[in-house]
Amino acid sequence: MPRFAANLSMMFPESPFTDRFACAARDGFEAVEFLFPYEWPAAKLADRLSEHGLTQALFNLPPGNWEWGDRGLACRPERGVEFRESVDLALEYARALDCPRLHVMAGLVADRDDREALHTTYIENLRLAADRAAAQGATVLVEPLNPHDMPGYFLASVPHALDVIAEVGRPNLKLQADIYHMQRIQGELASTLADHIDVIGHVQIADTPGRHEPGTGEINYPFLFATLDQLGYDGWVGCEYLPSGGAGSASGWMRDWRRH
Secondary structure: OOEEEEEOOOOOOOOOHHHHHHHHHHOOOOEEEOOOOOOOOHHHHHHHHHHHOOEEEEEEOOOOOHHHOOOEOOOOHHHHHHHHHHHHHHHHHHHHHOOOEEEOOEOEOOOOOOHHHHHHHHHHHHHHHHHHHHOOOOEEEEOOOOOOOOOOEOOOOHHHHHHHHHHHOOOOEEEEEEHHHHHHHOOOHHHHHHHHHHHEEEEEEOOOOOOOOOOOOOOOHHHHHHHHHHHOOOOEEEEOOOOOOOHHHOOHHHHHHHHO
16 A cells, blocks of 8 residues: 655645644644745754654755746756755755655756756756765655646656666666656556656656546546555655645545545
């Protein structure tokens, strides 16, 4: 049976962020993930984890200035100093939260950009991040994001992500397999999981259309959960979705599924 982690950036929106740890524990989650923890002191978040008996499964490196449109720094040649600082900050939080996985967002590109320079920068920055993370036993993840929700994102397909992982050549660089994005990019979900399970370091879920909880769209999640079990995947499955209704819709599907 998959182990589910509540994504606190998207779930329980009726509660303040630091109260969502309690919501996750109440609903039966054993772990949490979120996008960016940097607004809150690491010690405060660590206290919330400890108080509610939760594991920190994943969070993202700083993305740059989100309000100004940044969606990651790793491929941007002109943001090298900022990227290196973001790695150091993320690793500091990872130590405080005992978190072994960090997602590195690639960044946005424009038609005028030099693709070769972007690629070279991306590879070099991922090697740097992976090497620094390895020193504290952490895994670095890359995640393809679909061009419908994230137009212009540098890493926009699973094959591209796999090529990058191979070129970087670090054993602690893995694929973050977001089922929602994979479905919108290419489909072929079960075969993609089976073909690349050895490089998958984290899984995330949401249904489509709408990016809501499993059971609200077209994806056959019971089949995919069984597939993950058959493949021997023992990592966390992050619930990165927008609840379709009130508080009960956040995790009611999980309770129903566990009864079967």
